Amino acid sequence: MMPYEEFMHISQLIDSLEEAYKRLEYFYVNKDLDKFNDTKTFILEVKNKIDDLLKNEP
Numbered sequence: 001m002m003p004y005e006e007f008m009h010i011s012q013l014i015d016s017l018e019e020a021y022k023r024l025e026y027f028y029v030n031k032d033l034d035k036f037n038d039t040k041t042f043i044l045e046v047k048n049k050i051d052d053l054l055k056n057e058p
Contacts, residue, residue: 006053009053010050010053010054013046013049013050014050016046017043017046017047017050020039020042020043020046021043023035023039024036024039024040024043027039
C-alpha cells in the first residue's frame with residue numbers, strides 16, 4: 001500500500017496537471033506559443049514524476 005505522504009504528493013501533482021491543462025488550452029486559443037510550449041514541457045515533467053512514483057510502488 002502507498003504511504004499517505006506519497007499519495008498526497010501524487011494527488012497534488014495531478015491537481016497541478018489539471019491547472020496546467022487549463023492554461024495550455026488558454027495559451028493555444030490565444031496563440032501564445034512560448035507559454036504554450038513552456039506549459040507543455042511542465043505537463044510532461046509532472047507526468048514523468050507521477051510515472052516514477054507509481055513505478056516505485058511495490
